[in-house]
Amino acid sequence: MYRYTLLTSITNRATGIVLSAGLILLVYWLVAIASGASAYHHARAVLSLGVLKAIYVILLATFSYHLFAGVRHLIWDTGAGLERAQSKRSAAFVVIASLLLFVGLAWWALHAGGHAP
Numbered sequence: 001m002y003r004y005t006l007l008t009s010i011t012n013r014a015t016g017i018v019l020s021a022g023l024i025l026l027v028y029w030l031v032a033i034a035s036g037a038s039a040y041h042h043a044r045a046v047l048s049l050g051v052l053k054a055i056y057v058i059l060l061a062t063f064s065y066h067l068f069a070g071v072r073h074l075i076w077d078t079g080a081g082l083e084r085a086q087s088k089r090s091a092a093f094v095v096i097a098s099l100l101l102f103v104g105l106a107w108w109a110l111h112a113g114g115h116a117p
Contacts, residue, residue: 004091012069015062064102
């Protein structure tokens with residue numbers, strides 16, 4: 001019946017947890033910036049490791065999904081889109097839109113503007 005709704009809702013919560021864990025990297029980077037040039041250069045070397053780049057890809061994907069699923073939940077809070085057919089359509093929209101955003105962000109990060117000076 002509502003398996004798409006249930007699956008997308010659970011996935012939204014899971015992506016929120018992954019993004020929360022990813023904040024550790026952001027905090028590390030911000031603390032390094034605030035700590036001076038030496039700390040920043042060390043952090044930049046650490047944050048440029050290949051394994052962390054794979055984690056960045058995962059974080060981009062989870063951010064993309066969580067963004068659209070969160071907007072969907074906000075719309076539901078107004079009472080709109082709760083019918084079964086509307087819920088299935090919005091689930092498909094969330095998946096497609098998040099994939100498109102992820103591909104766009106990944107392309108930008110790897111090719112267009114994501115290179116350090």
